[in-house]
Amino acid sequence: MALLSKPKSPPPPPPPLPSAPQQKFLRAKLADGSTLEFDSEPLASGGEKIVFFTKDKQHVVAFFFGHVKDPGERRRRLEKIIGPYNPTIGGAQADYWRKHFCWPVGIIDNDPNLPADFIKRHNIFKPVLGVVAPAYRSNFFFKDRTGNTREKKGRWFTGVKSRKLVPEEERGNLLTYLQCCSVMASSVRRLHFAGLAHSDLSHNNVLIDPKHGDATVIDCDSLVVPGLAPPTVMGTPGYIAPEVVAGKKQPSIETDLHALAVLIYESLLLRHPLMGPKVRSTRSPEEDDLLSMGAQALYVEHPTDATNHLKPGPEIPVSRLGPYLQKLFIKTFVVGLHAPHLRASASEWEKALQKTLDLIHPSPDGKNWFIVAQGLPLDCPFSKRKLAAPVPVAAFLRHIKRPGSETLDFKDDEHSLTVWNGQYLYPWHARSNVSPLDAKREPVGYFTFHQGRWYLVNQSNADMVLVDTRDYLRHGHHVELTPGLRVLLSLEDGGRLAVFDFLGA
C-alpha cells in the first residue's frame, strides 16, 4: 500500500508581499444563490475537508479534498441534511438544537468563479463541493495568553496526559460532566428520532465545556441519511462499534449507540471501557487492536469475565456512578457489545443521566460532587473526604389508579433523590408525568438542615399530604424528615409518594 498519495503540482509563486501582511478574501456563490466572502488562508484541515473562516468569522466554509466514487452522493446527502432533516429550523426547539449541533447551513456546489490556483493549491476535489456551517460558540474555545484559540475537543478532558494541560478552572467536576453527557445524549436522541445516524461520534467530534456543563456535536455533514448510501468514513478508532471494526456492518444508529456509551463512560470515568490489558495478538499492534476493539472486544468492568479487568483495579469503579448508569453500561458493553440491537438507546441514556443528577451530592471539600445512593460509600472519591452521616434519601413511588379500587395504590418508580442542605424539589420530582427536559425550573419545595434536623419545606401553591398522619403540608409549611416518613408530593395527576430513609444512620 502506498504511504503517500501523489500531491498536485506546485502553486505559482506568491505575489510580492506589501509591507504589512494582508488578508485576501475570496468570494463564493452558494447553491441558494447568495454569496459569501472567506479568507483564502485555511483555518484548519481534517481528514476529508479543508476549512476557511468567512470574512465576518460567523461561519466557516469547508471544501472536500478526498476522492469519492460518487460525488453526487455527497451533495445529495448535504441537501437532505440542510433541508428536510434539519432540526435547527422550524419547531419549538430549533434554538436549543442550534446551540448543540454545528449544523450545516449552505452548500457551495461547483462555483465556476473559484480561482483555479486556489483549488489546485489546496488539493480540493473537483467538482468543487463546499459546506457552510456556523462557527463554534465562544465557550468552546480555549484562549491562551497570546490570544490563540483552540477547540475544546472532548479528548482534552479525558486523556490522562492531555487533561493535565487543561487549566484547572476549565476541568469541571462530576456534576458538570453529567450535564455535558446529558446534552450529548439528547442531541444524539434527536438525530436518531429523525432516522439519522451521526456515524463518526467521538471525542474529536463533540466539543465539551465542562466548566459550564455544555456540549455541541460537530461534523454533521457525514450523517447517514435514510435512503442514501452510508458515507465511507468508518469513524474514529476507539469509538467504532465492534461489528464495524470487524468489517461486518456499516455505521448506523446502532453503531452510534456504541460510540455514545463510550463517550459517556470516558467523560465520567476518564478511561476507555474496552481498552484493558488483555492481549489478543502478538503479531502486530494493529492486529491486536483490530481484535481488541472488534471481534474479541470485552468490557473492562465485565461482571463475570475478569480477563480484561484493569490491574490494579480502577480507583473509581463504574458502580460509583449509581445504579441507573451502571445498568446501561452493562446493557451496552456486555449484553449489546456484540448484539447491536440490544444496546441502550440515546433516550434511555438521557433519562438515566437525568435520574443520576438526582443522586449527586456536594463533596465536603465544597468543590466536587459525587454520587450518594443506597449501597454506596459516603466518601467522596475525588476529595477523599467523608460526609457526616446520616444523609436523607427519598424513594419515589408512582400513583397508579386501579379501576374500581377506592384505595391509593403505588408502585416503585425506580427513581430516588439524594437530599442535601439547600436542595430544591422540582416538578419532575413531585410528579411522574413531568419531564425535566421540558418543565420549567421552578422549585416546588426545598430541603434544609436546621439545628441538627432535616426538613422539607413546601413552596408550591398546592398542598402536599403527610400520608401517615393524614395531614396536609401546606404552602410555606415544613415537615421534619424521619426514617419511613411518607409524603404525597402532589395531588395532581401523576403525583408521587416520597418515602424517606437515611443513609449511614
Next chain:
Amino acid sequence: MSVRRLPVYILADCSGSMNGAPIESVKSGIRSLHNELMGDPSAVECAYLSVITFDANAQQVVPLTELASFVPPDIRAGGTTSFGAALKLLMDCVDREVQKTTPEKKGDWKPLIFIFTDGEPTDDWEAHAATVKQRRPGNLIAVACGEKADPDVLKHVTDTVLVMKEMTPDAFKQFFKWVSASIKQTSQKIGAPAPAPDAMPAAPGMPPPPPAPMEGISLPPPPPQIVIHV
C-alpha cells in the same frame, strides 16, 4: 491502562553543508513541530518524540520522550555525513525503546520515522541500509534535501522517498508542518479499519466474503516544495 504509544524518530543530517540557514531552519522546525503537536490532544496522549543527528558521528540527542516533557535540542552543523552510523543507531534505539507486544503486555504502535539528508553518505552505509529495509522498524519516510542529496541512496532504506529541491527556510517550514500533520493524523486514525470494500456477494452456498483488511497508515500529501521520488 494508558493508550498505546506512537514512537516518532526524526533523523537529521547535521553535516557541514547544513551550516547556516538550513540548520537554523531544522531547529526552528523541530520547535514548531513540538508546539503544533502540543495543540492536539490525541498527539499529546500517544506521540513520543526522539531526535537523532548525524555528522562525523551519529548521536541520539533526545531519547524517546513524551510530548509534554520533550525539549527541542540545540543542534550544530559540522563534519561529514555518517549516514550508516545513523541507521545503525536508529535500529539500536528502536530495539531498546520501542515496546513489543507480548502475551502479557500491549506494546507500542509501529514507529513513524523521518530521515532527511542533504549529501552523500561518507561512511559505510549499504549494510545498515539493507538491515533497515529488511527489518522495517516502522513507517519510514526519507527526504533528500538540496542538489547534492541522492534520492537513490535513500531508496536503499525505504520505498517512500521524497525530494525537497530547495533548502530554503520556507521549504523546511512546510516540511515540518507536514511532519506534524502526519503525526496528528496517525495518532488520531491509527487502528481505524479500512472502509468496507464494495459489497461482494457471497457465492451460492458459500459463507460471506471476509471482512475488510486492516489498513496501514496513510499520510497527508506532502507540501508542493516536496515531490515524491519514484
